[in-house]
Amino acid sequence: MSNKVVEIRGLYKSFGDLDVLKGVDLDLFREENLVVLGRSGTGKSVLIKIMVGLLKQDKGQMEVLGQEVSNLTQKELNALRLKIGFSFQNSALYDSMTVRENMEFPLVRNIKNLTKKEITYKIEELLDAVGLPQTINQMPSELSGGQKKRIGVARTLILNPEIMLYDEPTAGLDPITCVEINNLINEVRERYKTTSIVITHDLACAKMTGDRMAVLLDGQFRAMGTFEEVFPHAEDRRIKSFYDYNFIES
Amino acid sequence: MAEEADDRKPFLSKKIDKFFTGLADAWNFVRRFWQEVFLPPYEFKEVIHQCYRIGVESLPLISLTGFIVGIVFTNQSRPSLSEFGATSWLPSLISIAVVRAMGPLVTALIAAGKVGSSIGAEIGSMKVTEQIDAMEVSATNPFKFLVVTRVLATTLMIPILVMYTDFVALIGSFLNVNANELVSLSTFFVQIFESISFLDIWSSVLKSLLFGFTIGIVGCYKGYHSSKGTEGVGRAANSAVVISMFLIFIEELLVLQVVNAIRGM
Numbered sequence: 001m002s003n004k005v006v007e008i009r010g011l012y013k014s015f016g017d018l019d020v021l022k023g024v025d026l027d028l029f030r031e032e033n034l035v036v037l038g039r040s041g042t043g044k045s046v047l048i049k050i051m052v053g054l055l056k057q058d059k060g061q062m063e064v065l066g067q068e069v070s071n072l073t074q075k076e077l078n079a080l081r082l083k084i085g086f087s088f089q090n091s092a093l094y095d096s097m098t099v100r101e102n103m104e105f106p107l108v109r110n111i112k113n114l115t116k117k118e119i120t121y122k123i124e125e126l127l128d129a130v131g132l133p134q135t136i137n138q139m140p141s142e143l144s145g146g147q148k149k150r151i152g153v154a155r156t157l158i159l160n161p162e163i164m165l166y167d168e169p170t171a172g173l174d175p176i177t178c179v180e181i182n183n184l185i186n187e188v189r190e191r192y193k194t195t196s197i198v199i200t201h202d203l204a205c206a207k208m209t210g211d212r213m214a215v216l217l218d219g220q221f222r223a224m225g226t227f228e229e230v231f232p233h234a235e236d237r238r239i240k241s242f243y244d245y246n247f248i249e250s
Numbered sequence: 251m252a253e254e255a256d257d258r259k260p261f262l263s264k265k266i267d268k269f270f271t272g273l274a275d276a277w278n279f280v281r282r283f284w285q286e287v288f289l290p291p292y293e294f295k296e297v298i299h300q301c302y303r304i305g306v307e308s309l310p311l312i313s314l315t316g317f318i319v320g321i322v323f324t325n326q327s328r329p330s331l332s333e334f335g336a337t338s339w340l341p342s343l344i345s346i347a348v349v350r351a352m353g354p355l356v357t358a359l360i361a362a363g364k365v366g367s368s369i370g371a372e373i374g375s376m377k378v379t380e381q382i383d384a385m386e387v388s389a390t391n392p393f394k395f396l397v398v399t400r401v402l403a404t405t406l407m408i409p410i411l412v413m414y415t416d417f418v419a420l421i422g423s424f425l426n427v428n429a430n431e432l433v434s435l436s437t438f439f440v441q442i443f444e445s446i447s448f449l450d451i452w453s454s455v456l457k458s459l460l461f462g463f464t465i466g467i468v469g470c471y472k473g474y475h476s477s478k479g480t481e482g483v484g485r486a487a488n489s490a491v492v493i494s495m496f497l498i499f500i501e502e503l504l505v506l507q508v509v510n511a512i513r514g515m
Contacts, residue, residue, distance in 0.1 A: 049383075054383055054386060076409070079389075081388070088380045088383065088384055090380060092379060092380040092381050093384075094381055095376070096372075105385075105388065105390070106388035106390065109390050110389055110390075119417065155388075156388075177331075225504070233469070
């Protein structure tokens with residue numbers, strides 16, 4: 001792995017008096033699954049939202065696929081966004097649209113000249129990939145939490161992204177569905193050759209999906225490496241307690 | 251770019267700051283609408299969809315209200331006119347009242363309640379469940395897709411609804427007048443068209459355009475800036491209605507002054 005996909009240097013972000021990110025440095029390599037761990041409110045989601053231009057950093061460099069995100073024009077930013085799939089914590093499926101319309105939405109807006117047949121083929125292919133072909137005409141309100149997550153992932157995959165960002169993919173799901181979602185994350189990487197960042201505080205999810213862990217504490221990455229390198233023999237008391245709470249409590 | 255958390259520090263007191271920053275935000279929102287409305291891509295399909303939702307789905311409520319307003323206003327006006335033996339003036343009185351003021355005002359207030367709250371709640375709920383962010387990261391301009399389309403739809407549909415309300419209210423009035431004064435339909439409508447001028451109709455249409463724009467932009471603004479989960483969505487819907495209604499009355503007052511000035515020329 002030598003190809004850098006994301007390069008972050010000295011990234012700062014604060015909201016009012018609250019400093020969330022305080023000089024974050026990170027490299028992400030092609031086809032790697034990086035898991036960003038940390039307690040709630042440590043700025044994990046803020047980090048990936050800066051990556052897609054939903055938030056703007058106060059200071060520092062955020063280079064994605066060779067482009068500095070904060071310097072891009074709206075048109076350039078949109079072109080970059082097409083290469084990044086963002087799976088939201090609550091799936092963020094459009095309530096007023098069916099599953100088919102949800103998946104059509106990014107496709108018809110960004111890829112012109114597709115026939116109806118091609119669109120349907122693409123949608124069905126992805127619904128098959130996430131194991132939910134039968135939901136195509138259902139409304140999001142008729143789906144379970146796990147199904148929504150899967151459809152959310154399928155919707156982001158429809159534009160063939162190079163990078164996948166998963167924001168708390170297993171939050172609020174039962175343990176069996178969590179394992180299914182973790183498997184899906186791994187399948188997506190293998191099948192579509194994506195590079196991923198998984199934001200979570202679920203160590204089981206981290207262990208299953210991550211090649212590398214990065215622990216965000218006090219606005220900076222305090223530990224980085226494989227699961228075995230970072231846990232369970234961490235010297236930092238906070239990282240150790242994070243591990244203990246996740247595994248001992250469960 | 252998605253709206254970031256408000257991290258501005260208070261300059262005066264929190265409340266005064268909030269008022270002025272709110273005004274500035276609202277001004278920027280309206281300005282952004284006028285910038286985006288003329289730029290491609292144009293979301294014609296969504297505008298038509300919203301026109302259908304706002305127009306057609308409001309018809310039952312508007313019809314009932316307009317009809318009742320026509321009957322009630324005629325009934326209430328009759329005793330005063332009959333004291334002077336002037337009940338034959340009922341069609342003129344009703345038509346002037348309905349076309350100049352009651353039609354636009356009643357329709358706009360009903361639309362503010364029904365459409366404004368629905369826009370505020372819908373966009374607010376999309377905001378708190380990150381659906382707007384999802385649209386943005388899929389390289390779609392959510393402002394154009396959600397705000398521009400809805401504001402255009404309300405601006406186009408309210409004048410049509412107002413004309414429809416005027417018609418239904420006059421029909422209600424006719425039924426009442428016909429039952430009591432035995433006036434025929436043709437006589438009733440001849441009297442109506444003799445009483446109202448082009449200025450009345452144009453001012454009514456222009457006023458309705460303004461009301462429609464207000465309902466749409468306030469609903470969208472409140473929804474787009476809602477926060478704090480479901481409580482914020484409720485608040486967005488509620489304040490969309492209250493502010494729209496308040497602005498509609500102010501606009502009515504201002505337009506009335508302008509039209510009266512033109513009439514006096």
